[in-house]
Amino acid sequence: MTDATSTRRGADFDLFGFLARFAPLIFLLVLMAGFAIMEPKFLAPINLFNVLRQVSIYGLLAIGMTFVILTAGIDLSIGSLLAFAGLVAAAVSKGGLSNRFTVGEGQDDAGYAWYLAALTAIAVGMIGGYLQGFAITRLKVPPFVVTLGGMSAFRGAALLFADGGPISGFEPNFVWWGQGKVGPIPIPVIVFLVFAILAHVVLRYTRYGRQVYAVGGNVEAARLSGLNVRSVVTSVYVIMGFFAGLGAFVLSARLNSAEAVAGTGYELTVIASVVIGGTSLFGGVGTIFGTVIGTILIGVLLNGLVLLKVSSYIQQIIIGVIIVLAVAFDTFAKSRRRRV
Secondary structure, eight states, X not given: OHHHHHHHHHHHHHHHHHHHHHHHHHHHHHHHHHHHHHOGGGGOHHHHHHHHHHHHHHHHHHHHHHHHHHTTOOOSOHHHHHHHHHHHHHHHHTTSGGGTTOOSXXXXXXXXXXXXXXXXXXXXXXXXXXXXXXXXXXXXXXXXHHHHHHHHHHHHHHHHHHTTOOEEOOOHHHHHHHHOEETTEEHHHHHHHHHHHHHHHHHHHSHHXXXXXXXXXXXXXXXXXXXXXXXXXXXXXXXXXXXXXXXXXXHHHHHTEEOTTXXXXXXXXXXXXXXXXXXXXXXXXXXXXXXXXXXXXXXHHHXXXXXXXXXXXXXXXXXXXXXXXXXXXXXXXXXXXXXX
16 A cells, blocks of 8 residues: 555656646647647748747846856846946947947948957956856845846946947948848847857756756755855856846847847846746756746747737736746745655
């Protein structure tokens, strides 16, 4: 009797584990099937590639956010940091601060190569991430408070830097990174997938990846085992800054413009993508694969609702409800793991 009961419990746990791991992917497939039935245009290749292109910037930011949330942290400043990094990079591409609003003929001679702009955006993002990581680890300020302050500070810096206006009119090689294609595949999508693969390898197959999971799983145990917890926590915010800078460059290239208001509200969508993808807000659990699925799921949901002419207000309500359900499921899964 006891053996039979144990067998049934083991079977139930395996089924639950399977569902917990693949629920985002299953939900995505069901969602796509539902939208395809209600609106045949949804499965048109041009629409699917459009969905991927739209979520590519969110996806880059979500990769960085995965590292942060795996350590039980949070970053609310990503949209503001993206805007600031994008403006600084745009100014570099235009030839410096004095030429940052110059648009038109002759800009190729006055400006700098696209790769200098990209490196500038990434450097600004990483410096911003390091400053926040330093405040969290050295000043002992909670991540929520630090990044909430960063959200305001970086947005103010972006507005001050550009005097509230946009910087636009980049050279073709710059714009190609946002608007170009390799065959039918948009360049932003390729950038997103390449860095998703790299991040997956880092988290799954490197010592550093194991350290990130260890810190998120039990910070005190990680410290007692000899890990430099401060360095690991600081590093994930630097990684987040890297992806904010990269996302800023790709977004500016896509729009052929950098604006102080860029990235407004991105933090909600990015955090939703990571959480829906199965990364636990409590830290220590999650994968880049899940984040990619969560990001695409958000994109498919918004695109399908637009095709069905659902109000943008209702779209926000739906996303909010999904976030709550995802966190509730995560909490239930965590409590179940503790009991087993």
